[in-house]
Amino acid sequence: MSVSAVKERLIAALGSDYVHDSHEMRLVYSYDATPGMQAMPDLVVMPGSTEEVQAIVRICNETKTPIVARGSGTNLSGGTCPVEAGVVLTFQRMNQIVELDEENLTLTVQPGVITQEIIEYVEAKELFYPPDPSSMKISTIGGNISENSGGLRGLKYGVTRDYVLGLTAVLANGEVIKTGGKLAKDVAGYDLTRLLVGSEGTLGIITEAILKLIPLPETKQTVLAIYEDIDKAAQSVSAIIANKIIPTTMEFLDQATIKVVEDYAHVGLPTDAGAVLLIEQDGAPEVVARDMEAITKLCTEMGATSVKRAGSEEEANALRSARRAALSACARLKPTTILEDATVPRSKIAEMVRAINEITAKYQLDICTFGHAGDGNLHPTFLTDARNKAEMHRVEQAFEEIFAKAIELGGTITGEHGVGAMKAPYLEWKIGESGIQVMRAIKTALDPNNILNPGKLFFEKKEVVS
Amino acid sequence: MSVSAVKERLIAALGSDYVHDSHEMRLVYSYDATPGMQAMPDLVVMPGSTEEVQAIVRICNETKTPIVARGSGTNLSGGTCPVEAGVVLTFQRMNQIVELDEENLTLTVQPGVITQEIIEYVEAKELFYPPDPSSMKISTIGGNISENSGGLRGLKYGVTRDYVLGLTAVLANGEVIKTGGKLAKDVAGYDLTRLLVGSEGTLGIITEAILKLIPLPETKQTVLAIYEDIDKAAQSVSAIIANKIIPTTMEFLDQATIKVVEDYAHVGLPTDAGAVLLIEQDGAPEVVARDMEAITKLCTEMGATSVKRAGSEEEANALRSARRAALSACARLKPTTILEDATVPRSKIAEMVRAINEITAKYQLDICTFGHAGDGNLHPTFLTDARNKAEMHRVEQAFEEIFAKAIELGGTITGEHGVGAMKAPYLEWKIGESGIQVMRAIKTALDPNNILNPGKLFFEKKEVVS
Numbered sequence: 001m002s003v004s005a006v007k008e009r010l011i012a013a014l015g016s017d018y019v020h021d022s023h024e025m026r027l028v029y030s031y032d033a034t035p036g037m038q039a040m041p042d043l044v045v046m047p048g049s050t051e052e053v054q055a056i057v058r059i060c061n062e063t064k065t066p067i068v069a070r071g072s073g074t075n076l077s078g079g080t081c082p083v084e085a086g087v088v089l090t091f092q093r094m095n096q097i098v099e100l101d102e103e104n105l106t107l108t109v110q111p112g113v114i115t116q117e118i119i120e121y122v123e124a125k126e127l128f129y130p131p132d133p134s135s136m137k138i139s140t141i142g143g144n145i146s147e148n149s150g151g152l153r154g155l156k157y158g159v160t161r162d163y164v165l166g167l168t169a170v171l172a173n174g175e176v177i178k179t180g181g182k183l184a185k186d187v188a189g190y191d192l193t194r195l196l197v198g199s200e201g202t203l204g205i206i207t208e209a210i211l212k213l214i215p216l217p218e219t220k221q222t223v224l225a226i227y228e229d230i231d232k233a234a235q236s237v238s239a240i241i242a243n244k245i246i247p248t249t250m251e252f253l254d255q256a257t258i259k260v261v262e263d264y265a266h267v268g269l270p271t272d273a274g275a276v277l278l279i280e281q282d283g284a285p286e287v288v289a290r291d292m293e294a295i296t297k298l299c300t301e302m303g304a305t306s307v308k309r310a311g312s313e314e315e316a317n318a319l320r321s322a323r324r325a326a327l328s329a330c331a332r333l334k335p336t337t338i339l340e341d342a343t344v345p346r347s348k349i350a351e352m353v354r355a356i357n358e359i360t361a362k363y364q365l366d367i368c369t370f371g372h373a374g375d376g377n378l379h380p381t382f383l384t385d386a387r388n389k390a391e392m393h394r395v396e397q398a399f400e401e402i403f404a405k406a407i408e409l410g411g412t413i414t415g416e417h418g419v420g421a422m423k424a425p426y427l428e429w430k431i432g433e434s435g436i437q438v439m440r441a442i443k444t445a446l447d448p449n450n451i452l453n454p455g456k457l458f459f460e461k462k463e464v465v466s
Numbered sequence: 467m468s469v470s471a472v473k474e475r476l477i478a479a480l481g482s483d484y485v486h487d488s489h490e491m492r493l494v495y496s497y498d499a500t501p502g503m504q505a506m507p508d509l510v511v512m513p514g515s516t517e518e519v520q521a522i523v524r525i526c527n528e529t530k531t532p533i534v535a536r537g538s539g540t541n542l543s544g545g546t547c548p549v550e551a552g553v554v555l556t557f558q559r560m561n562q563i564v565e566l567d568e569e570n571l572t573l574t575v576q577p578g579v580i581t582q583e584i585i586e587y588v589e590a591k592e593l594f595y596p597p598d599p600s601s602m603k604i605s606t607i608g609g610n611i612s613e614n615s616g617g618l619r620g621l622k623y624g625v626t627r628d629y630v631l632g633l634t635a636v637l638a639n640g641e642v643i644k645t646g647g648k649l650a651k652d653v654a655g656y657d658l659t660r661l662l663v664g665s666e667g668t669l670g671i672i673t674e675a676i677l678k679l680i681p682l683p684e685t686k687q688t689v690l691a692i693y694e695d696i697d698k699a700a701q702s703v704s705a706i707i708a709n710k711i712i713p714t715t716m717e718f719l720d721q722a723t724i725k726v727v728e729d730y731a732h733v734g735l736p737t738d739a740g741a742v743l744l745i746e747q748d749g750a751p752e753v754v755a756r757d758m759e760a761i762t763k764l765c766t767e768m769g770a771t772s773v774k775r776a777g778s779e780e781e782a783n784a785l786r787s788a789r790r791a792a793l794s795a796c797a798r799l800k801p802t803t804i805l806e807d808a809t810v811p812r813s814k815i816a817e818m819v820r821a822i823n824e825i826t827a828k829y830q831l832d833i834c835t836f837g838h839a840g841d842g843n844l845h846p847t848f849l850t851d852a853r854n855k856a857e858m859h860r861v862e863q864a865f866e867e868i869f870a871k872a873i874e875l876g877g878t879i880t881g882e883h884g885v886g887a888m889k890a891p892y893l894e895w896k897i898g899e900s901g902i903q904v905m906r907a908i909k910t911a912l913d914p915n916n917i918l919n920p921g922k923l924f925f926e927k928k929e930v931v932s
Contacts, residue, residue, distance in 0.1 A: 103704055103813035126710060148653045159651060161660075162628065175900035182811040184841035185625060185881035187614045187664050188889075188896040189923060190905050194627075194660040198653050215710035238569055244592060244681035286752040345648040347569035375650035415651035423654075430654040434641035438912060439656050445907035457655060 001063040003042045006087075009063075010045055013055035018046040018093070029088040032073030032080040033135075034422060035336050036386050041068070041082040048093040050168060050176060050207040057205065057451075058174035060087055066454045069205045071112065071140030074133075075147050076339055077420025079200050083455040091142055094207065097121060104182040105213045106165060111142025111206050115149075118211070128216040130157035133416070134324045142206055148198030150416030152249045152323070155374030156282075159416065161197045163212045169196055169204035172447035182210060195442075200418050201453040203446050217282035220248070221292045222316035225299040225307045229274040230254060232303035234350035236277060237373045239298045241346065245291050249280040250374035251323050254353065257330070257368040257381075264329035265322040273305070277373060278323050280316075326370045327381065334366070334383035336392075340399055342406035343377040343415030355405045356380045362401075363394040377415035403429060424459040467529040469508045472553075475529075476511055479521035484512040484559070495554040498539030498546040499601075500888060501802050502852050507534070507548040514559040516634060516642060516673040523671065523917075524640035526553055532920050535671045537578065537606030540599075541613050542805055543886030545666050549921040557608055560673065563587060570648045571679045572631060577608025577672050581615075584677070594682040596623035599882070600790045608672055614664030616882030618715045618789070621840030622748075625882065627663045629678045635662055635670035638913035648676060661908075666884050667919040669912050683748035686714070687758045688782035691765040691773045695740040696720060698769035700816035702743060703839045705764045707812065711757050715746040716840035717789050720819065723796070723834040723847075730795035731788040739771070743839060744789050746782075792836045793847065800832070800849035802858075806865055808872035809843040809881030821871045822846045828867075829860040843881035869895060890925040 003021070010019045020026075021043050031038040042065075047053045060067045066086030073080045082088050091112030098108040100122070107122060107129065115136040122129050132151035133139055139149070145167070150159045166180030179193040180186055196204055227233045230252075237250055253261065253269075253276050262269040269276065277299070281291045296307045310316035331337040344352045353369060356378070360367040371378040380402060382395050403413045403426050413419070413426045428436050440458060443450075469487070476485045486492075487509050497504040508531075513519045526533045532552030539546045548554050557578030564574040566588070573588060573595065581602040588595050598617035599605055605615070611633070616625045632646030645659040646652055662670055693699045696718075703716055719727065719735075719742050728735040735742065743765070747757045762773045776782035797803040810818045819835060822844070826833040837844035846868060848861050869879045869892050879885070879892045894902050906924060909916075 101811075101813075102708060104811045105707065148657070150651045150653075154651055158628075161657070162624075171900065171904065175903070177898065177900045177904060179897070179901070181876055181878065183809055183876075183878055183881070184812070185616045185620055185809050185838075185843045186878040187616075187880050187882055187884050188878045189885060189893055189901065190669075190908060191614070191627070191660050191664055192897075192901065192904060194657050195908075198657055203656075215712060241571065242568060246681060284750065284753045284756075287750045290750075343649055343651050345567075345570045346650070347567070372651075377651045410647055410649075412647065412649055412652040412654045414653050415649070416653055418653050419655060427655055430652075431645070431658075432643065434637065434643045435645070435655065435658065437641070438637065438643060438658060441911035442656060442661075442908055445911035446904060 006059060006063050006065055007043055009059045010043065010056060013059065014045060014047060014052055020044040029090070030082065032070070032075060032078065034076050034078040034081060035338055037078040037081045037421060039081055039083045040085065041088040042085050043087045045087055045089050046093050047089065050170065053170045053205055053207050054174050054176060056087065056089060057170050057172065060451050061172055061174060061449055064449050064451060066451055068453050069201045071143030072138045074135035074139045074143065075418055075420060077414065077418045077422045079147060079418045079420035079456060081421060083421055089205065091140060098208065100125065101182060106182045107211045107213055109141050109209055109211060111140060113141050115139050115141055115144055122213055123216055126216045127213040129163060129211060129213055131160045131163055134327065141209065145197055145206055145209055146199065146201050147418045150372070150377060152251060152372060154372060155250060156246050156248045161194055164193055164197050164209055165212050166210035167193050167196055167206055168208035169206045171204050172449065172452050180210065200420060200456055202443060202456055203452065219285045219288050220280060220282040221288050222278070222280045222310040222319060223292060223296060223307055224319060225277040225279060225304040226270050226273045227275045227304055230353050231350050233275040233277050236299045236302040236304065237349065238347060239302050240295055243294060243298060245294060247279050247281045247295065247374065249278065251278040252373035253323065253326065253370045254368065257326055257370040260329045260333060260368055261322050261326055264332060265325055267318045267322045269322065278319055330368050330381050330383055334385055336384045336386040337381060338384060338395060339379050339381040340402065341377060341379055341415045341417045342402050342411060342413060344406050344409045344411035346374065346376045348409040348411065349373055349376055352378060352406065352409060356402055359398050359401045363398040365394060365398055376411065419457045421456055424457055427457065427459065472525060472529050472531055473509055475525045476509065476522060479525065480511060480513060480518055486510040495556070496548065498541060498544065500542050500544040500547060501804055503544040503547045503887060505547055505549045506551065507554040508551050509553045511553055511555050512559050513555065516636065519636045519671055519673050520640050520642060522553065522555060523636050523638065526917050527638055527640060527915055530915050530917060532917055534919050535667045537609030538604045540601035540605040540609065541884055541886060543880065543884045543888045545613060545884045545886035545922060547887060549887055555671065557606060564674065566591065567648060572648045573677045573679055575607050575675055575677060577606060577675070579607050581605050581607055581610055588679055589682055592682045593679040595629060595677060595679055597626045597629055600793065607675065611663055611672055611675055612665065612667050613884045616838070616843060618717060618838060620838060621716060622712050622714045627660055630659055630663050630675055631678050632676035633659050633662055633672055634674035635672045637670050638915065638918050646676065666886060666922055668909060668922055669918065685751045685754050686746060686748040687754050688744070688746045688776040688785060689758060689762060689773055690785060691743040691745060691770040692736050692739045693741045693770055696819050697816050699741040699743050699839070702765045702768040702770065703815065704813060705768050706761055709760060709764060711760060713745050713747045713761065713840065715744065717744040718839035719789065719792065719836045720834065723792055723836040726795045726799060726834055727788050727792055730798060731791055733784045733788045735788065744785055796834050796847050796849055800851055802850045802852040803847060804850060804861060805845050805847040806868065807843060807845055807881045807883045808868050808877060808879060810872050810875045810877035812840065812842045814875040814877065815839055815842055818844060818872065818875060822868055825864050825867045829864040831860060831864055842877065885923045887922055890923055893923065893925065
């Protein structure tokens with residue numbers, strides 16, 4: 001069916017205000033935060049309800065039109081780039097907090113709510129939604145769920161998956177499923193909730209979510225530990241865990257990142273240091289005080305040249321914001337910033353950082369490495385220029401070697417950014433041929449016409465005729 | 467292919483010591499802990515490695531022979547009863563703790579390890595594996611994973627799913643997949659780890675698991691709150707949560723259960739009380755002391771006639787063991803004990819218990835109700851006699867009404883025991899027709915010959931020709 005016929009049917013379902021095909025609108029939704037990826041959709045639609053999402057999906061399924069559902073597009077894996085054209089579905093009109101249930105400690109939300117809005121909304125009630133991706137100021141909860149976003153508090157509190165209790169989703173055939181509920185325990189059949197979480201919009205379109213909340217920790221303390229080299233920082237991470245302390249956050253910045261961030265944020269980071277750890281602990285005041293004393297002692301024993309406690313919440317917040325701004329700070333230096341999230345077992349961080357530096361030197365590239373040291377989730381970030389084809393080719397080769405090293409160390413190709421289009425060629429390295437077969441079988445069973453975010457997760461080997 | 471031909475092929479793969487078809491052996495594996503279910507398998511096999519499991523699965527897949535993988539069979543849903551005959555696969559020979567990794571806080575285990583062995587093993591190292599199903603003294607970790615077992619500590623610490631980081635599993639085609647790893651974050655493709663957890667052996671056979679450990683809480687305190695009626699107990703549960711306290715455990719016993727348990731365990735339960743709550747909190751000493759003071763105050767305010775703190779760990783353990791023995795205690799009174807696990811949002815517990823009592827009176831049955839009040843997971847337990855057909859029919863009707871009420875209150879048909887064969891007819895009540903379609907599609911995609919634990923989860927409507 002022609003695009004204009006699909007458009008007419010969509011207008012009949014949604015009204016003409018919410019179906020767009022202007023060049024400007026298509027351009028706006030032709031890319032996401034991933035560098036070097038752009039593809040024009042044919043149409044942009046803005047449903048206002050689950051029923052309207054159903055209508056869109058039915059039309060697309062009948063006409064075999066691709067649908068890319070998206071939030072703010074802050075994923076860094078090309079997950080929401082409409083690589084096979086078709087319809088982009090956005091959730092601006094479905095951006096309501098539906099219900100706070102203080103008895104069951106749940107929050108019901110529509111997919112278009114901004115993550116930070118959720119966090120602030122529940123904190124005002126002394127409740128806590130822990131997942132805090134660096135993009136939380138602009139990312140949507142629907143995107144977070146579809147990508148199973150992580151964040152800085154993942155070490156102690158887990159990731160988005162651990163806070164999704166139930167979902168309403170529209171399947172490729174237009175049917176609605178409701179999974180889970182306001183339930184701490186539910187084993188009625190396969191865990192479709194967690195199958196949808198992190199499925200990157202390829203198995204269903206999430207239209208409502210029930211989130212789990214926990215009580216807000218009473219207090220929080222922040223320290224900055226400064227090191228001459230990465231090994232001592234990594235040893236500190238291991239020593240803290242070995243002492244049975246699980247901090248809320250243990251963020252790592254290498255020397256290059258420290259310089260870039262300080263130049264951007266002016267928070268007093270030591271630009272001559274080899275590495276820093278930003279460590280936070282939250283909880284009851286007595287426990288936080290005791291843990292922080294132990295953490296300070298352990299960091300010093302492992303060779304930190306200084307361990308400074310943030311003197312106020314403002315100072316702590318400045319440090320946290322500086323860390324969250326690492327990607328933006330890097331992006332100032334070169335036209336193109338490519339950030340990855342190879343992840344390794346915590347015990348392998350120092351080895352992984354050394355390998356990243358060796359690979360970077362080998363390919364003569366500029367890199368900043370930072371990330372979540374507590375959970376082994378690193379963000380090696382190449383500063384480059386997409387117009388320099390030769391350098392971009394070396395970046396690609398370097399990333400392949402980084403992924404291979406992460407796998408060799410028992411890690412994964414992506415800790416929190418998703419596979420999307422960018423990492424599809426490498427998924428098999430992590431999960432093997434049999435894993436790919438299982439995932440493809442699930443995809444085909446649930447979306448036989450391959451309309452839901454096609455071109456993602458699975459790599460289509462192109463036949464090369466020479 | 468004939469059973470004897472399958473047997474010969476299995477003997478060729480495993481050796482004759484590990485392939486059994488004696489009447490005694492088949493009888494032993496013809497049932498599990500579920501009352502009223504028995505079916506004879508043709509063969510019982512005992513693999514010693516993942517490779518041997520692969521060999522078994524390949525033979526069964528080629529010959530379309532059902533395989534029921536099982537641990538100790540403590541599920542209460544008929545999940546491991548070989549209802550379509552075929553092969554029962556047991557893990558007695560795969561019962562090793564493979565590796566404790568103290569740096570990454572993981573424990574790698576084979577499926578046949580007893581849950582309590584894991585708990586004791588890691589606690590000796592001051593580490594903690596929280597999931598503690600009541601059956602933990604005899605249940606295996608493989609069974610716990612396949613059923614996504616809960617337990618008494620689920621309110622604060624979550625369930626088995628939350629502690630499985632990676633799995634090795636044999637698929638229906640004999641291929642091996644390895645999911646996850648020693649990784650706090652991993653979003654490489656669909657979450658196959660959590661799809662396998664709770665899939666009741668219908669999607670793959672788990673042959674190794676990487677479990678997440680956390681630091682062992684420093685201290686624990688236990689109180690017993692005594693009430694004249696269930697409403698005051700339920701209000702106490704709500705008040706504690708509303709005060710932002712999440713106890714480790716909040717177990718509820720109704721009057722009938724109190725009497726039965728006290729008669730069995732002699733731990734000093736007040737047999738004239740309408741209900742008791744067994745509440746535990748663990749953590750740092752200061753926090754536990756403060757929480758317990760607040761809990762005592764709140765229970766008293768809500769109308770507890772007494773709130774007694776266990777004076778010693780022995781006394782606390784006696785109370786805990788008494789609670790865990792509730793099912794065994796009930797089983798002494800009547801020939802047949804049928805325990806269910808309808809689960810509702812925490813705020814609906816009192817309403818659900820009242821409904822259970824009304825339904826029980828309507829059908830003139832004997833019932834004890836106990837369970838995990840903190841997470842809304844109740845265990846209404848009918849004391850009956852399988853030989854009394856009329857009464858058994860009434861029990862069935864009563865359970866149908868209980869399930870319907872749980873669903874009406876936003877709950878589920880099973881919080882932690884699984885669907886198995888027993889609850890297959892009711893699964894659609896929870897997840898709807900579209901949910902069943904999705905689950906069937908996944909099952910068919912991964913196990914096209916339906917050899918993995920057939921007859922479970924999905925209800926086959928029998929055509930009745932009149």
